[in-house]
Amino acid sequence: MIAPVRPAPAGPEDGARRSFLARLSIAAGAVAAALVAVPSGLFLLGLRRAPRVxxxxxxxxxxxxxxxxxxxxxxxxxxxxxxxxxxxxxxxxxxxxxxxxxxxxxxxxxxxxxxxxxxxxxxxxxxxxxxxxxxxxxxxxxxxxxxxxxxxxxxxxxxxxxxxxxxxx
Structure with a gap:
């Protein structure tokens, strides 16, 4: 019978990397949401008008x-x-x-x-x-x-x- 391979215990570098990636994901999501929400909000409030040419x-x-x-x-x-x-x-x-x-x-x-x-x-x-x-x-x-x-x-x-x-x- 083969013994299961267990992952090595997480070191301080893995915790720092996970924390960094979590913050990066949250920041990227916030930027993406703002890119959609701000123009949409301006349009719905009537602050963005289409040009007349x-x-x-x-x-x-x-x-x-x-x-x-x-x-x-x-x-x-x-x-x-x-x-x-x-x-x-x-x-x-x-x-x-x-x-x-x-x-x-x-x-x-x-x-x-x-x-x-x-x-x-x-x-x-x-x-x-x-x-x-x-x-x-x-x-x-x-x-x-x-x-x-x-x-x-x-x-x-x-x-x-x-x-x-x-x-x-």
């Missing part, structure tokens, strides 16, 4: 008066790894020589992308049947409020939209 959507002469077109632009706070998902869009209508109206492409019900139907002069949401008039007001369906608008300006012959996070209720 003016984005160019085209030259003034590229838009026809009375027409509504989809324009795409970069999200206001793109992250390096977002790739193509950093692009978003808006429906832009040229009212007259210098005035434009821009609507979010996202329905105010659940954020589905709305389509512009030129012949009917309506925005339609394919998800739950929401319909919006050409001025963004709710025509029918479940949307609780009109389409969100983006501020638009014309500077030096260029049309710009003041971007913001996706405006969903």
């Amino acid at each position: 003016w984005r160019t959507v085209g030259r003034l002469d590229a838009f026809e008066v009375g027409k509504t077109v989809e324009v795409s632009f970069l999200d206001p706070s793109p992250l390096p790894w977002t790739g193509v998902t950093a692009r978003t869009a808006a429906w832009l209508r040229r009212v007259d020589d210098q005035e434009f109206i821009a609507f979010s492409v996202h329905c105010t019900h659940l954020g589905c992308p709305v389509r512009w139907l030129q012949e009917a002069e309506l925005f339609m949401c394919p998800c739950h049947g929401g319909v919006f008039y050409e001025d963004g007001r709710v025509a029918s369906g479940p949307p609780p409020r009109p389409l969100s608008r983006y501020p638009v300006r014309v500077r030096a012959g260029v049309v710009e939209i003041l971007t913001s996070p996706i405006p969903i209720a």
Whole structure:
């Protein structure tokens, strides 16, 4: 019969090593928790706001008066790894020589992308049947409020939209 091998008794070095590793683990856990908790807390308290940035959507002469077109632009706070998902869009209508109206492409019900139907002069949401008039007001369906608008300006012959996070209720 083989006698079991017993570990050597722990010396002072083993106790010091265990104590050091325990402290190191606690410190690493505290740092990791802070890295998650601080930004989350700031966001939940409303202290961290997404930036609003003016984005160019085209030259003034590229838009026809009375027409509504989809324009795409970069999200206001793109992250390096977002790739193509950093692009978003808006429906832009040229009212007259210098005035434009821009609507979010996202329905105010659940954020589905709305389509512009030129012949009917309506925005339609394919998800739950929401319909919006050409001025963004709710025509029918479940949307609780009109389409969100983006501020638009014309500077030096260029049309710009003041971007913001996706405006969903």
